[in-house]
Amino acid sequence: MKKLLVLLGLLLSVLPSASAAVAPKPMVQLAQVDSAATNVIASANQVAVIGNRDKNGFIQFLNGPTVELTSGIESFVSAATTDIAGNFYVVGASANPIVGTLPPISGVLNPDNVVSDPVSSNKSDAINLIYWKLDSTGALIETQSMAMPSAVIPNAISVEANLITVAGTAYANPGNNGFIVSWNGKPTFLGKNATQIHAISKMSDGSFIVVGQSADKLLNTTLKGRVDGFIARYVNGKFTSVQRSSEVKSSRAWKSATSNLLLGGNVNSVAAITKFSNSFQPTWTDRYPSTGSALTASSGKLSYGAFVSTGAFKALPAWKKKNAILVLTFDSKGLITGANYVNATQLNGFTANGTYGPIVLAAGFLYRT
Numbered sequence: 001m002k003k004l005l006v007l008l009g010l011l012l013s014v015l016p017s018a019s020a021a022v023a024p025k026p027m028v029q030l031a032q033v034d035s036a037a038t039n040v041i042a043s044a045n046q047v048a049v050i051g052n053r054d055k056n057g058f059i060q061f062l063n064g065p066t067v068e069l070t071s072g073i074e075s076f077v078s079a080a081t082t083d084i085a086g087n088f089y090v091v092g093a094s095a096n097p098i099v100g101t102l103p104p105i106s107g108v109l110n111p112d113n114v115v116s117d118p119v120s121s122n123k124s125d126a127i128n129l130i131y132w133k134l135d136s137t138g139a140l141i142e143t144q145s146m147a148m149p150s151a152v153i154p155n156a157i158s159v160e161a162n163l164i165t166v167a168g169t170a171y172a173n174p175g176n177n178g179f180i181v182s183w184n185g186k187p188t189f190l191g192k193n194a195t196q197i198h199a200i201s202k203m204s205d206g207s208f209i210v211v212g213q214s215a216d217k218l219l220n221t222t223l224k225g226r227v228d229g230f231i232a233r234y235v236n237g238k239f240t241s242v243q244r245s246s247e248v249k250s251s252r253a254w255k256s257a258t259s260n261l262l263l264g265g266n267v268n269s270v271a272a273i274t275k276f277s278n279s280f281q282p283t284w285t286d287r288y289p290s291t292g293s294a295l296t297a298s299s300g301k302l303s304y305g306a307f308v309s310t311g312a313f314k315a316l317p318a319w320k321k322k323n324a325i326l327v328l329t330f331d332s333k334g335l336i337t338g339a340n341y342v343n344a345t346q347l348n349g350f351t352a353n354g355t356y357g358p359i360v361l362a363a364g365f366l367y368r369t
Contacts, residue, residue: 023318024339027327027360027367034060035364040349042359043082046136049349049361050090052076057092062366065138071130071145078168083159087141088134091157091166093126094145125151129166131183146184156200158208167200167210178212180234190232190239191216199257203278208234211263213253218242227251229265231280243280255293256350262303262330264294271307275334284334288313288326295350297358303330304358306350309341327358327369342367 030047037049037060047062057077060066069077075094082088127148133141154168164183169176175193180200190197194215201209215227219239224246231254232242245252247267254265261276271290275283288294294307309326312319316336319326323345329338342360349361356368 022316022336022339024316024321024326024341025369027340027342027369030356030359030366030368031062032365033361034058034066037361037364038348039080040351040359040361040366041080041082041088042351042353042356043086043088043136044353045086045355046088047351047353047356047359047366048080048088049366050077050080057090059088059090059132059134059138061136061138064136067134067138067140069132071143075130076126077132079154079157079166081157081159086136088136089131089157089159089164090134091129091131091154093148093152093154094128094130095126096128125171126153127151129154129181131157131164131166144183148179148181148187152179155196155198156210158200158202160202165200165202165208167197167208169196177216178210178214180208180210186237188234188237188239190214191218194227196253198253198255201257201259201261203259206235209257209261210234211254211257211265213251214244218244224248225250225252227253229254231257231261231263231276233280241280243276245274253293256295256297258296258298258303260298260303262296262298262305264296264305264307266290266293273305273328275303275330286315286334288315291345292347295347297350297352299352299354299357302352302357304328304350304352305330306347306358306360308345308347325360325362327360329358338369340369
């Protein structure tokens with residue numbers, strides 16, 4: 001009993017108090033974008049969305065062009081970021097072409113002696129990482145590719161001082177594991193057959209933080225729920241530490257992370273947001289009735305969280321709506337200092353910058369505060 005009371009006290013100490021004075025306000029529509037857009041990214045002065053067509057990806061700039069991101073073979077895009085100069089980097093993957101030659105056709109006149117061109121098939125696994133670099137006007141600066149040992153989905157990309165680092169999920173037979181790789185380097189893997197990495201953040205000490213979900217043993221940590229969320233540190237080509245977020249008989253995942261370690265994710269279908277210290281200790285945490293995961297973003301000293309809310313919760317007494325996207329602004333202690341909402345139930349992407357504040361992508365529309 002004494003141990004239970006101690007644990008309860010620790011939990012209560014990291015729960016933020018209610019924000020009675022905050023009244024949620026509607027967000028303003030910023031722009032209509034391509035209905036196939038699946039994520040939004042922002043530099044200091046520009047906003048763009050990315051998505052996929054049948055055989056290639058695209059990036060669409062706010063008040064600018066839509067650029068088709070092709071690679072000469074069927075490909076897709078799945079993550080993006082910006083650098084300090086305001087350039088946009090979009091990362092995806094493609095297959096290796098299977099090249100063959102059509103057999104000769106007998107019994108048909110061929111007076112020009114035409115030879116069949118090679119034909120390519122895009123049915124092999126997506127084992128090549130690709131990135132496209134564009135400036136803020138949409139001009140393509142460069143594109144590069146690199147081979148990976150197995151099929152991958154790159155879920156996150158970090159760019160700093162020309163160092164491009166990609167993280168995501170690698171697929172094998174059976175199962176999947178997380179990976180992180182510096183461009184044209186050797187990938188490092190995490191987990192055995194049930195691990196996914198969803199987000200990456202570069203820290204001031206040069207290390208990387210990755211977050212995701214796993215049912216594997218990770219370093220010296222073991223599974224405690226059905227699936228655990230995790231946060232891991234990567235230094236000089238190695239994972240050096242892992243902190244799991246676990247609950248018995250629950251499925252947890254961390255889906256996003258800011259540079260100050262504000263993580264967004266879910267416990268089953270409940271949205272979760274937790275602020276971690278650099279030593280991976282939670283400084284505050286809260287949960288919200290939702291249809292899925294929370295996403296987090298930051299700009300300057302401001303931190304934000306977004307999720308599809310399904311009802312009232314204690315930390316924001318004035319919130320009564322159901323089935324709407326709710327965006328919360330937090331102070332350093334987790335107190336809610338602002339709240340905004342969109343009357344939509346499809347949260348595709350979330351980011352923030354100094355120009356617009358938090359930015360929501362929902363079903364083909366961008367919204368700002």
